[in-house]
Amino acid sequence: KQEVTQIPAALSVPEGENLVLNCSFTDSAIYNLQWFRQDPGKGLTSLLLIQSSQREQTSGRLNASLDKSSGRSTLYIAASQPGDSATYLCAVHRANSKLTFGKGITLSVRP
Amino acid sequence: DAGVIQSPRHEVTEMGQEVTLRCKPISGHNSLFWYRQTMMRGLELLIYFNNNVPIDDSGMPEDRFSAKMPNASFSTLKIQPSEPRDSAVYFCASSRRRLAGGFFGELFFGEGSRLTVL
Numbered sequence: 567k568q569e570v571t572q573i574p575a576a577l578s579v580p581e582g583e584n585l586v587l588n589c590s591f592t593d594s595a596i597y598n599l600q601w602f603r604q605d606p607g608k609g610l611t612s613l614l615l616i617q618s619s620q621r622e623q624t625s626g627r628l629n630a631s632l633d634k635s636s637g638r639s640t641l642y643i644a645a646s647q648p649g650d651s652a653t654y655l656c657a658v659h660r661a662n663s664k665l666t667f668g669k670g671i672t673l674s675v676r677p
Numbered sequence: 678d679a680g681v682i683q684s685p686r687h688e689v690t691e692m693g694q695e696v697t698l699r700c701k702p703i704s705g706h707n708s709l710f711w712y713r714q715t716m717m718r719g720l721e722l723l724i725y726f727n728n729n730v731p732i733d734d735s736g737m738p739e740d741r742f743s744a745k746m747p748n749a750s751f752s753t754l755k756i757q758p759s760e761p762r763d764s765a766v767y768f769c770a771s772s773r774r775r776l777a778g779g780f781f782g783e784l785f786f787g788e789g790s791r792l793t794v795l
Contacts, residue, residue: 597781608789609788610768610786612785615782655720664722664725664736665722665781665784667719667720668719670719
């Protein structure tokens with residue numbers, strides 16, 4: 567059974583700091599990994615999708631990396647802003663099976 | 678594109694009543710998912726459809742829950758009878774499933790339906 571872990575559950579940083587959010591998974595036989603953002607009372611917004619054959623994906627100030635062999639992914643946020651405050655979830659997908667989500671990291675960026 | 682559309686956004690009902698949640702996936706997506714989110718359990722997959730056919734409903738809690746997808750642009754999740762422990766946010770999501778390899782593309786979520794059962 568695939569398990570996805572995101573630690574810590576919450577993180578508070580000052581504005582402008584570069585930060586890394588971690589995601590670990592137990593089964594390395596994945597097809598892709600997706601990072602989402604969720605604002606309070608809202609749905610999940612897709613940030614980045616990394617296919618199993620890729621090592622990283624970038625979008626603006628966000629960079630996600632994937633290391634299948636070690637069962638880890640990181641989401642790097644450069645020059646954090648108060649608007650980045652949200653919960654960040656990672657999810658992994660294996661062939662023909664369920665997408666498994668972590669419980670998320672709640673990020674607070676202090677002005 | 679309008680994105681995944683869910684209704685109602687909020688539903689408050691009394692225990693024992695029937696609840697129907699609705700979802701319109703993104704046009705052209707052939708896979709549809711129903712998730713439930715609670716503080717305690719996080720996001721749980723209830724059921725998913727591929728080309729309108731239910732593929733995996735092992736996440737459906739019990740027989741009180743049922744889901745249908747009569748066509749490519751509409752799905753419902755029904756709870757009958759509802760119970761207080763069903764209170765949660767229910768999300769619908771859709772993606773385009775690639776035929777070769779069978780894996781899913783990027784997943785897009787609706788805004789969710791917040792259900793409160795009194």
